[in-house]
Structure formats: structure tokens, C-alpha cells
Amino acid sequence: MKKFRKGIITHEEVSEITCNACNKIIWVFGKDTESIPPDFLEVSKDWGYSSKWDLENHSFDICMSCYDMIISNFKHPIQVEDYQAFINVK
Numbered sequence: 001m002k003k004f005r006k007g008i009i010t011h012e013e014v015s016e017i018t019c020n021a022c023n024k025i026i027w028v029f030g031k032d033t034e035s036i037p038p039d040f041l042e043v044s045k046d047w048g049y050s051s052k053w054d055l056e057n058h059s060f061d062i063c064m065s066c067y068d069m070i071i072s073n074f075k076h077p078i079q080v081e082d083y084q085a086f087i088n089v090k
């Protein structure tokens with residue numbers, strides 16, 4: 001049996017999102033509460049045994065402008081699935 005005491009629970013929450021590539025502030029907690037926060041690319045990668053970063057997690061955030069610039073340099077275009085067709089189905 002366990003007895004519990006009251007304690008203070010603290011947690012961390014995101015207060016600001018900055019683009020890792022251009023340093024643009026994407027979103028600030030409390031500042032943009034009335035508008036829809038802009039979307040951005042959020043990447044988190046757990047590298048595996050066959051990589052040079054074995055057992056590391058790499059994460060970063062990219063704003064829409066930098067995302068546009070990055071994908072425009074790809075040799076092969078990204079695959080795009082347009083969800084608009086699903087919304088218009090009646």
C-alpha cells in the first residue's frame with residue numbers, strides 16, 4: 001500500500017518556437033492567442049545503428065519560408081496529397 005502526499009507538479013510547455021534555419025520567431029505563447037498559429041515543419045529523428053549518430057535524437061523546427069526553400073532544391077519533388085478533395089465530399 002502506498003500513501004500519497006500533496007505535492008506541487010511542475011511541467012514544461014512551449015513558450016516560443018523559432019526556425020532553426022533562419023532564426024525567425026514562428027510563434028510566441030500568449031502573443032498570438034487570437035490568431036491561428038502559423039504552421040511549421042517539426043522534425044524529430046531517432047538515428048539508428050547504421051548511422052553516424054547512433055542512439056541520438058535530432059530535432060528541429062523549420063518555418064514555411066525555409067521549408068519552401070529547402071524543398072525547392074530537391075532533385076525529386078516532394079509527394080503532395082491534397083486533402084481538399086476529402087473536405088468537399090458530400
Ligand SMILES: [Zn+2]
Nearest residue numbers: 019022063066
Ligand atoms: Zn526559417
